[in-house]
Amino acid sequence: MPSRSDYISESTRRLVEKRANSHCEYCLIHEEDTYVGCEIDHIISIKHSGKNDVTNLAFSCLSCNRFKGTDIGSLTEKGKLTRFYNPRTDNWLEHFQIVGNMILGITDIGEVTVKILRINDEERLEEREYLQEMGLFPK
Ligand SMILES: [Zn+2]
Structure with missing residues (x-):
């Protein structure tokens, strides 16, 4: 029986979760700090020809x-078409900064x-x- 193009097996799910700690x-x-848990994200959506394998999956x-x-991107404030952050190929710290309780985008990619x-x-x-006060989120 053919499976859906976006089907993710339980073992793949576990791998993606473990990779993201x-x-x-x-x-x-x-x-554990979310109300409804996390799910598996297709970084590049299937609609935009993203693959259904671990190189295109993120824990979200x-x-x-x-x-x-x-979506796979948006326009910056200056109107520049820019892709989203890609957890598989980008470094979080190069695109975001935690300031107080805010996460600031410090590049165009971070911004969009x-x-x-x-x-x-x-x-x-x-x-x-609240999570920062509890020591459950970095400051
Ligand atoms: Zn999130």
Whole structure:
């Protein structure tokens, strides 16, 4: 029986989670600190010819994954078409910086990723601040 093109096996799921140490690879929240857990994200969506294998998969919290949807990039404030951060090929620290309870994009890639994934939405800032106070999120 043919499987769906976006089907991810349980073993692949576990591998992706382990590789990410159970943290969202975009906003860094630990799965245990989320209300609804994390899921597997296709970094380049199937719609845009992304592959359904581990080189194109990331561990993502529900918020990041929902807001990202099938998008693969956006426009910067200056109007430059820019791809999103790719957890497989990019270094998080080169694109983002934690300032207080905010995650700032310090490159164009960081900027559009923070914007579209709504990484600094009010309730996420409050949640991050709480986790920082509990020592569960880096400052
Ligand atoms: Zn996230």
